[in-house]
Amino acid sequence: MFKKILYFIIFVIIIIIVLNILNLQNDSTDTKTKVNVEKGNPNTLRYLAEKRKFYVGSAVDSNLLRSSSKYTKILGSQLNMIATENEMKFDLIHPQKSKYNFEPADKIIEFAEKNNQVVRGHTLVWANRVPAWVQSGNYNKEQMKQILKQHIQTVVGHYKGKIYAWDVINEAITKDGKLNDSIWLRTIGPEYIQLAFQWAHEADPNALLFYNDNGMENNNKKFNALYRLLKKFKDSNVPIDGIGYQMHSWIARDIDYSNLSNQFQMLRETGLQVQITEMDIGMASPKNESYPSKAQKQAEIYSKVLDTCLKNSNCSAFVMWGITDRYTPKYKPEKPLIFDSEFKPKKSYWSLVNTLKEYNKQKK
Incomplete structure (x- = not known):
């Protein structure tokens, strides 16, 4: 017994x-269901990007810096650049004529400094997110110029030396290559764009200044109009350093990567940098396609855009509009980002890692 x-x-x-x-x-x-998020790990985007003095980043929500430790751990370990998602938009940072609200953006700056990251300030001038006090004030041209100048120089001055690059102008060109209707265009006129760059430069001469927009990669009519405008600025010594390609897209949309590269080359010859500034790739449609198939397509798009950027010497940063599907500002089923809602890396994450590794290998 x-x-x-x-x-x-x-x-x-x-x-x-x-x-x-x-x-x-x-x-x-199962090595591709987990990722070591400790700094210095050779499989992090940050480690691989810094080997080539390149920036990889994400838009950041200041509220989540207070409430989600998983979110902050990924941001700090994976990225060497972060961008303000909403905190520096006119209506939030300057809600009343004589009142500025810097606290939310300050939190992002503090996080970046703690994690040795650079910051993109988004955005100084846009047709949207204009506060009611500006829209309903019935101000004349000179008054609007003064309002815009004071806003730009107060905000840029507050963060002088702390912002690596500003999106000075956001989405001022339509898909037809015309100037987008806005309160700034109606009251000040087309010169508001040039003035905004001049005022921002006066407030912080060391910050890089960008024009930021979406859809140029598949729209040469829009790109050509923008190119002519920015080339004119460069020829006239207007202080502009580059153009931001937002790259909001989806898996069913074809991107002409050769055309995108040609645009980058044209901008380089004009003396302009390029940065990918708001990339996300939705995959809600087609609804009848399997998730693995859609995830693979998403990964391929992320990889090809990064590859196009890396192969053009004037493309200096790759920034996504968020880092995890849990907190995407998009419709949730789009699942447009590189970490899933449980903070696990998706195929898109590994496609970026592998693209950076291959680029670093070729550059040895």
């Missing part, structure tokens, strides 16, 4: 040991 009990105990112990070994093997072989 004693021997039977002993044999049974030994049998149970052997079963437990075997099960533990199998679990360890599963953990070790």
